[in-house]
Amino acid sequence: MKIISKIKLTGFSLVEMMVTLVISISLIMLGVVQLGTYQDQLILNNTTKEVKSSIEQAARVCTIRHQAIMINYYPVSKRIALIGKNYSRQIKLDSQIEVYNLTSLKISAKGSISPQTITISNHKSSQKIKLQMMWGRVIDGKD
Template sequence: MKKELQLQMERLQKVKNKGFTLVEAIIILFVFCLIFTIPTLKLTQFKSDLELSNTTRLVKSIIESSTRKSLLKKNAIFIHYSEENNRISVKQGKSMQYFPINHQIKIDNLNHVFVNPKGSISPRTIMIKNKNKKRIIKIQMKWGRMIES
């Protein structure tokens, strides 16, 4: 009887030693969480940078197309950024176009931009920024040449 009991105890010890301890399981779980969290943070940063870059291209495109349209159609164009509505509005004659902007991005010095019927625009510096980065567009000369920095 004692031998049977001793054999059963040995079997239980062998079975007991075949798994992870709680501490080992917690460490492995922590490492996996860390491995999956780092790329997620980088992806969020990448998305934010991409949104800033796309908005910068959109602003440049709006200004370039407005100078061309005003020159061809001999009409003045008004460009305005509304921070409350998060959109850029372009008014030419009676027509109005709206371009939505991401709510995390703010644009400075794009208020009440006037493009005259000859296609010229006054020089200015436009700053486009999100939480931690910013892009600057400098409009130089009267015909609207833009430099991004």
């Protein structure tokens, strides 16, 4: 006697496989979009910190050398130039970054700047740097 055993193979149907594939791709795309947003915010944060530390460093140099330094922002070339008698520094900004209220800013030979607020934006969000250099410090302002 021959025993015939029927083995029923089960698996995904084409519809089930397509639904699973669509859900997986949707989750991956959501992660990619969030990663892009995170990267934009990271570039904005790092640019703000770099501009802040450069201004603080320039103020210290002014105090030590008793020389004034001019800070200029060039929107076409996306760079900030800090220029003094024996001091020169250039900051190259990312193409998506804009800086507002930073035109012909002068740090005196004593290291002081009149109070001012600089806004750094990537067109999605912005951060502010409040300059109060009479007391030798820069204050971050978040919106």
